[in-house]
C-alpha cells in the first residue's frame with residue numbers, strides 16, 4: 001500500500017477513503033492521483049490505445065476501436081478498482097494484480113474485446129469473470145444492462161462494493177461459476193468471458209440470443225489462447241473467428 005495516512009485501516013474503509021480522495025472530498029499525501037491527474041492519465045491511455053490498435057501493435061487483428069468504447073473507458077476510474085499499491089500503474093497499458101492470483105486485463109485488450117461486441121447501448125450483456133469490475137464498469141458506461149459473475153468470493157464482494165461506491169447501479173453482479181451463465185437473465189445480446197477456457201461453454205452459447213456475439217479466450221488455460229469471436233446467426237448456426245493471441249488466467253470452477 002502506498003498511502004501512508006490510510007495504512008492499517010480496514011479494506012472497506014480504505015476504499016471509502018480512496019473514493020473520497022478521488023472525489024476531492026479529502027486530500028491525501030499523493031497516494032491517489034488527483035481527479036484532474038487521473039483524467040489526464042486516462043486521456044493519455046486512450047490516445048495510446050487508439051494508436052496501438054490502429055497500428056495493430058501488441059494487440060493485433062483489429063483496426064479502429066469505436067469512439068464510444070474509448071469514451072466509455074475514459075470515464076472509468078481504473079485506479080479505484082485496483083489495489084492501492086497499483087495506483088501509480090493504473091493508467092499504464094498493462095495487466096495488474098488484483099489479489100487472489102487474479103489480474104485486471106491490459107486496457108488495450110479490454111478495448112479490443114469490448115469493441116468486438118459491437119454494442120449500441122440498451123443491450124443485455126453477460127460478463128464471466130468480474131475481477132476488479134473494470135470491464136463491467138466500461139460496459140455500464142456504454143449504456144448496456146450488465147450482468148457479471150465472479151467465482152472468487154472476495155473479488156465478487158469487493159467489486160460489488162466498488163459498483164455501489166461508484167454508482168454503477170445498472171450492473172447486476174453475483175458470485176458463482178460463470179461457466180453455467182445466468183439462465184434467469186438470459187438470453188443475452190452479448191457474452192464476454194475474461195478467463196481462459198479450454199472450449200466454448202455450451203451453457204453460454206445456449207444463453208446467447210440469435211444474432212448475438214460472444215468474445216472468449218479459448219485454448220490451453222495455462223499457456224496462450226486464441227481470442228475467439230463467436231457469432232450465433234439468426235438461423236441458429238454458429239460461426240467462430242480467431243482474432244488474436246492472448247494470455248488469460250484460467251476459467252476455474254466446478255465444471
Ligand SMILES: C[S@@+](CC[C@H](N)C(=O)[O-])C[C@H]1O[C@@H](n2cnc3c(N)ncnc32)[C@H](O)[C@@H]1O
Pocket residue numbers: 102103104105128129130131132133134135136149150151152155176177178179194195248249250251252253
Ligand atoms: C482476467 S480476470 C478478469 C478481469 C476483469 N474482467 C476485470 O475487469 O478486472 C479473470 C477473472 O475471472 C474469474 N474467474 C475464473 N473462473 C471463473 C468462473 N468459472 N466463473 C466466474 N469467474 C471466474 C477470476 O477469478 C478472475 O477474477
